[in-house]
Amino acid sequence: MTLDHLARLEADSIDIVREAVAESARPVLLYSIGKDSSVLLHLARKAFHPSRPPFPLLHVDTTWKFREMIEFRDKTVATLGLDLIVHRNPECVALGVNPFDHGSARHTDLWKTRGLRQALDEHRFDLAFGGARRDEEASRAKERVFSFRSAQHRWDPKNQRPELWRLYNARVAPGESIRVFPLSNWTELDVWRYVDRERIPVVPLYFAARRPVVDRDGMLIVVDDDRMPLRDGEEPTPELVRFRTLGCYPLTGAVRSTAADVPEIIEEMRTATTSERQGRAIDHDQHGSMERKKQEGYF
Amino acid sequence: MDDLLRFITCGSVDDGKSTLIGRLLYESKLLYADHLAALAADSKRVGTRGGELDFALLVDGLAAEREQGITIDVAYRFFATRARRFIAADTPGHERYTRNMVTGASTADAAVILLDARKGVLRQTRRHAHLASLLGIRHIALAVNKLDLVGYSREVFDSISAEFAEFATELDLDEVTCVPVSAADGVNVVGRGEQTPWYAGTTLLRWLESVDVGGTAADDPVRFLVQWVNRPDADFRGYSGRVLRGTLRTGDRVRVLPGDQLSTVVRIVTMGGDLAEAPTGSSVTAVLADEVDASRGDVLAAADDPPGVADAFQAHLVWLHEADLLPGRHYLAKVGARTTGFTADLPKYRVDVDSRGRAPAKVLRCNEIGVANVHFEAPVPYESYRVNRDLGSFVVIDRLTNATVGAGMIDFELRRSANVRRQHLTVDKRARAERNGHRPCVVWFTGLSGAGKSTIADLVEQTLHAEGRNTFLLDGDNVRHGLNRDLGFTDADRVENIRRVAEVAALMVDAGLIVLVSFISPFRGERALARDLVAEGEFCEVFVDTPLAVAEQRDPKGLYAKARRGELANFTGIDSPYEPPEHPDIRVDTTALTPEDAAHAVVAGLRGLGLC
Numbered sequence: 022m023t024l025d026h027l028a029r030l031e032a033d034s035i036d037i038v039r040e041a042v043a044e045s046a047r048p049v050l051l052y053s054i055g056k057d058s059s060v061l062l063h064l065a066r067k068a069f070h071p072s073r074p075p076f077p078l079l080h081v082d083t084t085w086k087f088r089e090m091i092e093f094r095d096k097t098v099a100t101l102g103l104d105l106i107v108h109r110n111p112e113c114v115a116l117g118v119n120p121f122d123h124g125s126a127r128h129t130d131l132w133k134t135r136g137l138r139q140a141l142d143e144h145r146f147d148l149a150f151g152g153a154r155r156d157e158e159a160s161r162a163k164e165r166v167f168s169f170r171s172a173q174h175r176w177d178p179k180n181q182r183p184e185l186w187r188l189y190n191a192r193v194a195p196g197e198s199i200r201v202f203p204l205s206n207w208t209e210l211d212v213w214r215y216v217d218r219e220r221i222p223v224v225p226l227y228f229a230a231r232r233p234v235v236d237r238d239g240m241l242i243v244v245d246d247d248r249m250p251l252r253d254g255e256e257p258t259p260e261l262v263r264f265r266t267l268g269c270y271p272l273t274g275a276v277r278s279t280a281a282d283v284p285e286i287i288e289e290m291r292t293a294t295t296s297e298r299q300g301r302a303i304d305h306d307q308h309g310s311m312e313r314k315k316q317e318g319y320f
Numbered sequence: 321m322d323d324l325l326r327f328i329t330c331g332s333v334d335d336g337k338s339t340l341i342g343r344l345l346y347e348s349k350l351l352y353a354d355h356l357a358a359l360a361a362d363s364k365r366v367g368t369r370g371g372e373l374d375f376a377l378l379v380d381g382l383a384a385e386r387e388q389g390i391t392i393d394v395a396y397r398f399f400a401t402r403a404r405r406f407i408a409a410d411t412p413g414h415e416r417y418t419r420n421m422v423t424g425a426s427t428a429d430a431a432v433i434l435l436d437a438r439k440g441v442l443r444q445t446r447r448h449a450h451l452a453s454l455l456g457i458r459h460i461a462l463a464v465n466k467l468d469l470v471g472y473s474r475e476v477f478d479s480i481s482a483e484f485a486e487f488a489t490e491l492d493l494d495e496v497t498c499v500p501v502s503a504a505d506g507v508n509v510v511g512r513g514e515q516t517p518w519y520a521g522t523t524l525l526r527w528l529e530s531v532d533v534g535g536t537a538a539d540d541p542v543r544f545l546v547q548w549v550n551r552p553d554a555d556f557r558g559y560s561g562r563v564l565r566g567t568l569r570t571g572d573r574v575r576v577l578p579g580d581q582l583s584t585v586v587r588i589v590t591m592g593g594d595l596a597e598a599p600t601g602s603s604v605t606a607v608l609a610d611e612v613d614a615s616r617g618d619v620l621a622a623a624d625d626p627p628g629v630a631d632a633f634q635a636h637l638v639w640l641h642e643a644d645l646l647p648g649r650h651y652l653a654k655v656g657a658r659t660t661g662f663t664a665d666l667p668k669y670r671v672d673v674d675s676r677g678r679a680p681a682k683v684l685r686c687n688e689i690g691v692a693n694v695h696f697e698a699p700v701p702y703e704s705y706r707v708n709r710d711l712g713s714f715v716v717i718d719r720l721t722n723a724t725v726g727a728g729m730i731d732f733e734l735r736r737s738a739n740v741r742r743q744h745l746t747v748d749k750r751a752r753a754e755r756n757g758h759r760p761c762v763v764w765f766t767g768l769s770g771a772g773k774s775t776i777a778d779l780v781e782q783t784l785h786a787e788g789r790n791t792f793l794l795d796g797d798n799v800r801h802g803l804n805r806d807l808g809f810t811d812a813d814r815v816e817n818i819r820r821v822a823e824v825a826a827l828m829v830d831a832g833l834i835v836l837v838s839f840i841s842p843f844r845g846e847r848a849l850a851r852d853l854v855a856e857g858e859f860c861e862v863f864v865d866t867p868l869a870v871a872e873q874r875d876p877k878g879l880y881a882k883a884r885r886g887e888l889a890n891f892t893g894i895d896s897p898y899e900p901p902e903h904p905d906i907r908v909d910t911t912a913l914t915p916e917d918a919a920h921a922v923v924a925g926l927r928g929l930g931l932c
Contacts, residue, residue: 023601029324032601066591070591071552155398179393205396
């Protein structure tokens with residue numbers, strides 16, 4: 022008897038989650054409500070069963086997430102009896118920062134990057150789990166599983182701690198922290214196969230449905246509420262679409278699809294010709310933008 | 321055969337390893353349209369192939385790598401063919417980034433080493449093969465790349481293959497396969513090329529799909545590493561951890577190591593339900609029949625075939641940090657799920673990767689490999705690295721910066737540590753302290769040469785002696801005439817100098833004395849070591865604070881003048897660093913106090929700390 026591919030990925034990730042908790046004083050799980058967060062949360066529950074995961078969830082909210090995401094978040098937390106911290110950058114709340122008036126880059130920097138740093142500082146978390154995977158983006162492919170951050174939350178990609186075997190070094194001085202990525206070695210397809218096998222609930226936005234869509238600058242934007250200013254000639258039209266990743270609704274492109282459940286998504290992926298982050302406006306703001314954002318503290 | 325292969329690619333700068341990985345992804349149809357579009361745009365902008373697709377840009381994802389056209393850190397790439405899944409770690413070739421190469425190699429089972437057919441087997445090639453074999457990789461494919469640039473010459477390929485094969489016989493490898501390729505043209509990478517009709521062997525991808533790297537057997541003796549004690553309530557106590565080797569079964573008789581208690585596995589708990597058995601690699605929670613005292617870092621092992629437990633080993637070390645490995649310095653080591661104090665002895669030798677010979681060494685520098693006897697503060701369950709990577713490996717961590725500074729692989733246990741047991745003595749430190757009527761302690765004076773340490777320490781001792789305390793003063797210069805006369809002033813010797821003095825001071829504390837130590841002791845690490853050798857509250861660090869300019873002006877022994885003239889190498893403050901204490905217990909400013917006043921201040925400070 023040996024472990025199959027998914028079972029081995031699962032065991033590796035559980036190993037990572039346990040090491041992280043054992044080696045830190047105040048861990049937290051960055052919960053972004055997407056499928057990767059759902060898998061990460063599932064693994065964290067498995068790692069400590071029958072105990073509950075010994076850390077809270079942190080959602081860095083931008084007020085621009087899809088409504089279905091927030092509903093799903095609140096239902097998940099209530100069902101599983103978990104602690105959730107929701108942080109909204111108070112400066113952004115006061116200024117009403119949004120992607121239309123301030124642009125996607127500043128919107129993301131202020132709400133997410135700075136919001137995250139505020140929340141980590143406020144609660145003095147010394148270790149934060151994230152659901153990022155190395156197959157997502159070129160600079161992520163370079164990142165350690167246990168990734169050191171300075172007291173200013175900066176990542177220094179040219180000077181990462183060597184990470185040999187499964188001997189993760191989570192030691193930090195006060196103020197410094199570690200970001201831990203238990204899904205580093207998973208691919209998008211692995212995530213969906215695991216969601217299927219373990220029957221993990223995910224936000225319904227991943228499944229195809231008729232949604233009000235405008236085609237803006239080559240992206241299919243689902244108009245989730247009436248805060249989105251429509252340009253001349255734009256008229257939301259119902260189309261059968263779904264999402265491969267989830268973020269702020271004005272910045273996340275949908276794809277035309279008929280995949281209405283997880284097996285159909287997996288089947289669709291076999292023939293996909295574009296990557297999942299293709300629908301993320303913030304990755305394309307400027308060249309090397311993910312590396313730059315990560316250096317500044319973005320997840 | 322395992323359906324997952326983890327392999328590394330390595331080679332010198334410009335050998336084209338990133339290109340090769342890009343080619344593998346491209347030809348396995350694993351590149352998405354938006355990736356290809358981005359690649360096409362990048363290739364025009366910063367590519368090195370005249371606007372054609374430059375696959376290196378797929379893996380060199382950091383801005384600095386793209387700008388300089390080199391690989392700095394490991395990139396992990398995932399792909400699958402019908403035969404197998406792959407995790408490819410593309411590792412940097414340059415010696416400066418060896419630590420990143422060993423990071424990739426430590427979890428890999430096979431290596432693809434690239435070289436440029438025009439340049440042949442280089443020092444780097446040998447170095448990569450050597451490191452790969454040292455890290456436990458037993459299967460190497462040598463990709464003789466850029467064969468297009470030598471006209472697909474069979475003679476060139478044969479000569480390089482023969483040279484490498486001969487070198488490789490002296491490494492610990494099971495298999496070496498040489499493949500003639502052109503990553504740029506895609507020859508013998510995925511498909512065969514017409515350009516090499518003389519070659520009948522495998523393509524690189526075919527080799528990756530078929531190489532059998534073995535793996536652990538299900539009937540190996542079980543080793544289960546405890547990571548976390550799982551206690552949700554008073555009724556449940558489980559050990560959450562990982563099966564490192566063998567199969568864990570309910571009913572197994574196990575030994576809990578290093579404590580060596582016996583028990584039986586009664587449940588294997590997972591969120592999906594209890595299991596009867598958990599194969600190698602499983603992350604589960606084990607419940608034992610008995611109330612044993614097991615904690616994080618312990619190993620549950622087959623009762624009739626347990627691993628060894630020891631605290632001293634011969635090990636191979638790879639040094640990963642700019643600050644040298646200093647023999648005797650106190651580091652931390654993470655081994656399994658345990659972090660413990662660690663020191664290395666003087667290296668037995670440094671491995672010369674060119675000659676495969678042994679060179680003498682007093683320290684290990686960044687990217688050097690050496691063999692040394694090493695000591696852990698506490699005994700650990702272990703297996704030699706050859707048998708079990710998980711229980712045979714450790715990383716070395718700097719106590720002050722928390723940086724991962726070294727990596728180690730256990731060769732074997734030093735019998736000495738198993739056979740030399742600490743003798744239990746009846747008359748102990750407490751008994752002596754009672755007889756003396758005062759507590760023992762170490763008063764450690766640190767500061768630059770000429771700061772006034774010895775003068776002040778002498779005055780402090782006179783005061784304490786007059787009060788009837790049992791004291792002893794260990795003076796740097798005096799000790800160097802006797803116990804430490806074999807030591808010089810290099811960093812490594814300074815560490816050993818302080819280590820010996822700290823040990824002597826600790827013995828004298830056991831003997832019940834107030835030990836005054838007057839040593840420059842320039843490094844924080846060694847002062848921390850001295851503090852660690854005695855009990856909490858028995859150590860007082862006195863910083864005799866004198867600015868360099870003042871000490872140099874005083875220059876009572878004329879040493880600064882000599883050092884400035886270049887007649888005295890490694891002089892603290894001039895060409896050797898002094899790391900001032902960040903939080904000394906007592907600080908005396910000798911620019912503001914006379915030696916007598918400073919001594920008074922120290923005695924008052926000691927009284928304040930309850931030490932005299």
